[in-house]
Amino acid sequence: MDNHSLLFNAFVYLLAAVLAVPLSKRLGFGAVLGYLVAGVVIGPWGLGLIREAEAILHFAEFGVVLLLFAIGLELNPGRLWAMRKPILGLGAAQVIVTAAILTGIGIASGLNSSVAVVAAMGLSLSSTAMALQLLNERNLLPTPAGHSGFSVLLFQDIAVIPMLAVIPLLGVSTVDAASSGFDWLALLQAIAVIALIIIGGRFALRPVLRLIAATELREVFTAFSLLLVIGTALLMQAVGMSMALGAFLAGVLLAESEYRHALESDIEPFKGLLLGLFFIAVGMSIDFGILLREPMLIAGLALGLVAMKAIILFMLGRVYGLPARQLPLFALVLSQGGEFAFVLFGVAQSSGIFPATITDTLIVTVALSMLTTPLLMVINDKLIAPRLDRTPAPPMDEMEDQGHPVIIAGFGRFGQIIGRLLHANGIDATVLEHDPDHIETLRRFRFKVFYGDACRLDLLRAAGADSAKLLVIAIDEREGTLRLAELVRENFPHLQIISRAWDVAHVFELLEHGVCAYERETFEGALRLGEEALKQLGCTAWRAKQAAHRFRAHDEETLLEIYQHYHEDFDERIRISADARERLREIMQSDEIHLSTQADRDWVQASQAAIDKADTQ
Amino acid sequence: MSPRGREYLGTESKIMVYCAHLSIENSVINRAMRDAVRDLPQVDFRDLHELYPDFFINTATEQALLRNADLIVFQHPIYWYAAPAIFKHFMDTVLLHGFAYGPGGTALQGKDFLLAVSTGAPAEEYGSGGIHHYPLERLMLPIEQTVRFCGMRFMPPLVVHGGHGLPADVVAAHATRYRQLLEDYRPAG
Numbered sequence: 001m002d003n004h005s006l007l008f009n010a011f012v013y014l015l016a017a018v019l020a021v022p023l024s025k026r027l028g029f030g031a032v033l034g035y036l037v038a039g040v041v042i043g044p045w046g047l048g049l050i051r052e053a054e055a056i057l058h059f060a061e062f063g064v065v066l067l068l069f070a071i072g073l074e075l076n077p078g079r080l081w082a083m084r085k086p087i088l089g090l091g092a093a094q095v096i097v098t099a100a101i102l103t104g105i106g107i108a109s110g111l112n113s114s115v116a117v118v119a120a121m122g123l124s125l126s127s128t129a130m131a132l133q134l135l136n137e138r139n140l141l142p143t144p145a146g147h148s149g150f151s152v153l154l155f156q157d158i159a160v161i162p163m164l165a166v167i168p169l170l171g172v173s174t175v176d177a178a179s180s181g182f183d184w185l186a187l188l189q190a191i192a193v194i195a196l197i198i199i200g201g202r203f204a205l206r207p208v209l210r211l212i213a214a215t216e217l218r219e220v221f222t223a224f225s226l227l228l229v230i231g232t233a234l235l236m237q238a239v240g241m242s243m244a245l246g247a248f249l250a251g252v253l254l255a256e257s258e259y260r261h262a263l264e265s266d267i268e269p270f271k272g273l274l275l276g277l278f279f280i281a282v283g284m285s286i287d288f289g290i291l292l293r294e295p296m297l298i299a300g301l302a303l304g305l306v307a308m309k310a311i312i313l314f315m316l317g318r319v320y321g322l323p324a325r326q327l328p329l330f331a332l333v334l335s336q337g338g339e340f341a342f343v344l345f346g347v348a349q350s351s352g353i354f355p356a357t358i359t360d361t362l363i364v365t366v367a368l369s370m371l372t373t374p375l376l377m378v379i380n381d382k383l384i385a386p387r388l389d390r391t392p393a394p395p396m397d398e399m400e401d402q403g404h405p406v407i408i409a410g411f412g413r414f415g416q417i418i419g420r421l422l423h424a425n426g427i428d429a430t431v432l433e434h435d436p437d438h439i440e441t442l443r444r445f446r447f448k449v450f451y452g453d454a455c456r457l458d459l460l461r462a463a464g465a466d467s468a469k470l471l472v473i474a475i476d477e478r479e480g481t482l483r484l485a486e487l488v489r490e491n492f493p494h495l496q497i498i499s500r501a502w503d504v505a506h507v508f509e510l511l512e513h514g515v516c517a518y519e520r521e522t523f524e525g526a527l528r529l530g531e532e533a534l535k536q537l538g539c540t541a542w543r544a545k546q547a548a549h550r551f552r553a554h555d556e557e558t559l560l561e562i563y564q565h566y567h568e569d570f571d572e573r574i575r576i577s578a579d580a581r582e583r584l585r586e587i588m589q590s591d592e593i594h595l596s597t598q599a600d601r602d603w604v605q606a607s608q609a610a611i612d613k614a615d616t617q
Numbered sequence: 618m619s620p621r622g623r624e625y626l627g628t629e630s631k632i633m634v635y636c637a638h639l640s641i642e643n644s645v646i647n648r649a650m651r652d653a654v655r656d657l658p659q660v661d662f663r664d665l666h667e668l669y670p671d672f673f674i675n676t677a678t679e680q681a682l683l684r685n686a687d688l689i690v691f692q693h694p695i696y697w698y699a700a701p702a703i704f705k706h707f708m709d710t711v712l713l714h715g716f717a718y719g720p721g722g723t724a725l726q727g728k729d730f731l732l733a734v735s736t737g738a739p740a741e742e743y744g745s746g747g748i749h750h751y752p753l754e755r756l757m758l759p760i761e762q763t764v765r766f767c768g769m770r771f772m773p774p775l776v777v778h779g780g781h782g783l784p785a786d787v788v789a790a791h792a793t794r795y796r797q798l799l800e801d802y803r804p805a806g
Contacts, residue, residue: 549673 012049016042017276032133033374035276039283050284057281063274064129064339065233066267068244071132072251073264080252086148090320091155098124098312114170118348119362121163123305125156127338128244129278130370134333134377145326148317149333157245160340164240167344168351189239197232197246201253209259213451222266258439261450265458286367290360302368310335328384336373337366404430407463408472409454409484414500414521415474430463455484457491465492473499478506485513504559508566527552630659630804633686637665637693637701646735646780646788647694653792654799665703672706679711684724687804692733694780698756708763717767726768732760733795735780
């Protein structure tokens, strides 16, 4: 591909996506169907703008790899371990039962037995990209159906490895005998690579990430994130394993690191674009030639496959105790054939098991079955789910609240006091901090601190701003505080904001940004020390405390009084914020009027006399 | 404070309910009582610990509120034969010479005062033979005399005994009775 056609292709993809996806979403079909249709339209059987569908599909599979990495980031080893039962139970049952039944059907309809077995294995797999994207679009991943669906997909990703290993064994006589034996060396290599990923991910990655974060160059951090995923994927591919599985593993290992949210938000745009490209490529690769030649056969195969898989999933979901309301969703979202089928069928053809006609027929069938899923999901959303939702149990109860109620932005000397107080009272907060050195220290004290600039919308979202209740702004930068308050007010209006403030002018600006509580960072400390000064001068502790209380109340009152004039005039606002010194004088004058009770004057005279007396001695 | 229209409407009353409890969030009876009365239009409900967590009571504000009330209610559990400490501090810093007593100290004259209290022990423990030995009325003498000293009328206290582990229906009935009492209240004269 020369430069011109590369840019031209990129232009076509982006244009197709930008036109088709919003249209599809507006019509209620979701983004995935939009991409698929866009692929059909620009592909060889549509306008023919792009011809190299297979190469693109290969490239875009990296979107699936990034998707799995991102999912890994959400799942720390503990949570993954907790999912072992559904993965090994429901996941294994789905693959085995589906493959067995499909094999039976294949043999019954006269296929040779190894063709039937390989076809059945490939068709038993679902599309990770499709299913996860559809669940994600609907925010359904945290539901029981989402969890189970994910478990099944994860098992399938793992099952691909032995399947790929078995296919050459079935390829009778065509391949030379030496390579069809079981390859122990390959197995050892695979184990070594996985061990390398686990050990490296656990011990080496965090210091490296810290070094890179310390450069404070965001693009370098992004570059490293991509490098990490691509490197892991290549390593896995080199030993013949699923790239997606390797990326998933790397993600899981980083799920507990403080860089999780930063990695997530850096990967996000690439993941989205490449997944889109992947769906476009699937759309492009639907071979309408075969479809037109044998429309009934292909449609029958595709619909039969979807129906068969959906029924098996429905039954298994019921056996494994999924709530009845979620069974149709679970069954439909996994009912298609997946991208791994393309890979398996390719290998099967090259091992001489599949004649080319069967490969082509099955690939069209799988691609077509992928086209049905977004449509089935729309039917589920519009027709099936609303009916089932009339049953008493409210769907909200099924959702696990995975986010913390509080986000603390900035965990320096200010934020950590707040964090410690909350922590000591059993409230967990998600903490965002942008100084990597600082994070390392805090981690040693078992704080859950994440690296990143809190003023980035994607990071806030990744930190759970959509579900949190309270944001504590404690960052050490005056303007940043205001920027963050404004950003949050606009994008997460439900979130209550309390903020660290610098001075009176800053308080006014924070109030303008809808902050519901503030504290001037030096006020309480200075007041305490002022109280101490009174005590040192002979004032009783009680009286000093009362004086400090009175001062605070009066100061707050004065501040709010001045704030009432803040809106009177737009120019006035500028004058007021520029004129902090004048205001201080106002405040001090009103101190003289309000704070001088007779008792205080008596005390001032007495202590003055005491100081004078001490001086004269 | 906007003056209520008592002079014009004749029957309208203004009630200040002061309440304190060291952990109102865990209390059963006092929370039920609070929830029963605080939405009444004639009631101004003030939780002293909520308003003054550091005991810095705003004397001027509280005096203005008291001046305007017809009925003043102190609602609290009994701690060591008295109210929670913040009530005493409230009296020490608000019921001042020249306001509540002494020359010119007539702000509270003629108002009604109600004590709405809960005890941990059952009724029979208050009296000779019980662990608290004295009847509750006698233990409450200091507050009763404070009220008289300020020229207010000490109404018969509303008492609920055995506040820990009361059955839900008894709690609800008591709260309703409390609400009824305040709803039916009309200033004398």
